[in-house]
Amino acid sequence: MLQRTTIDTTVVPAGDRFGMWLDLVARTTAPLHIRTEHADDFSARAEQVALGPITLVNYRYPSLDGIRTEKLIRRSDPEMYLLALVGTGDSEATQEGRRSVLHPGELTFYDGSLPHRVRHEGGANGREDVRSVVAVIPHAMLPLPPQRLAPLLGGRMSGTEGIGALLAQFMLQVTTHPEQYHAADADRLGTVGLDLVSTLLGRHLVAEDAVPSDVRRRALATQVQAYIQRNLRDAGLTPQVVADAHHISLRSLHRLFEAEESTVASYIRDLRLARCRHDLADPGLRTLSIQAIAARWGFPDKAHFSRVFRAAHGVTPQSWRAERAGLAQIVNRPASTVNSPEAD
Known part of the structure; x- marks a missing residue:
């Protein structure tokens, strides 16, 4: 820290x-x-x-x-x-x-x-x-x-x-x-x-021109990223919406993210997937369906979410959730039970 x-x-x-x-x-x-x-x-x-x-x-x-x-x-x-x-x-x-x-x-x-x-x-x-x-x-x-x-x-x-x-x-x-x-x-x-x-x-x-261009670019990138994170749940959040919210052209937005070694769309997608992964692994959200978790983070189409998730992680959302649930059970099981013959 x-x-x-x-x-x-x-x-x-x-x-x-x-x-x-x-x-x-x-x-x-x-x-x-x-x-x-x-x-x-x-x-x-x-x-x-x-x-x-x-x-x-x-x-x-x-x-x-x-x-x-x-x-x-x-x-x-x-x-x-x-x-x-x-x-x-x-x-x-x-x-x-x-x-x-x-x-x-x-x-x-x-x-x-x-x-x-x-x-x-x-x-x-x-x-x-x-x-x-x-x-x-x-x-x-x-x-x-x-x-x-x-x-x-x-x-x-x-x-x-x-x-x-x-x-x-x-x-x-x-x-x-x-x-x-x-x-x-x-x-x-x-x-x-x-x-x-x-x-x-x-x-x-x-007199913003008095501020060096690289400083302005980094500050704008920070502002754009904060905006995306605040609006991540909105399924309508697109690169064009982000550009319009900051009064810049779509081309300028794409150039900004080139310097960040990412694209706008991939930045949004990766943040959404990270939130979904977190929620799928959360035992407290076990009663929430996979479709509901996907929708709350901007993936309203279940089939599309499944394809994107599998392409990124090599497994389906269902498998990811089941695997994490199994790991949680092992971690929380008493040591005597884990090491007993019945556990094998």
Whole structure:
């Protein structure tokens, strides 16, 4: 699984918790002057996942107000951009004369090398904790020059639609379920996250041409694949439908998947077959007919599904299900029964 580093201030005495949090902030992002009404007992938690070129941090903490001053920057400048997703509570970001009030599901972007102010207030009039996920990105990693990014500092962007929604889902999924990925996936996932951030910023600048073409292509491929996975149950999902949903030509879609070493149709088919294989092997779905399982994953024609399944796996769906059911019985049978003469 991906390596996750967890910091929980409740492991130290109440009086030491705020200092522990200040040290964490200084190490993961950049030092801030922080004021809070909860300094006497600052119960907070941070879960950090390193993904090669970027780092994601899932935070939970009480209401606070943080300021990064010129003096702090001169003292320590890690040269990082931060893109923050508001999870719960309300936030306020101020940088370069721009001030934005943010609500859950919105994103903001700021530069740790420039003075800024952030304020986070939990729900129920500040009595509930704030939750946020932050992408920490080295300056050198973003393929956009600082002067082009200046108009976005301290601004707000939607995390519930388009590329913003895809990026928000990515940040939440990786930080809450790192066990679903292999350690070897870290660099590739970091590249995916960086591509999504770059494309989102380019869109908001109305200057997507400033984003390198290979970054745009990879981000679009990620967006298309996520769309296909969300709509896999729809039997009417075809390459043309996918192309239309992303406002590109069918030819452009096919070129996109050439770079992914696959075709659109085979990508859809293989995902559907994988879902069917999983359901056919699930003992909890034993009462569901093979035709019903096929139909729920976009194969309404039983004969067609059987042909496609056999071509891919060399056995019929019925044989696959029976074989998996037999293996499950062997695995779950008591050892004394498995080894007894009656079992042979």
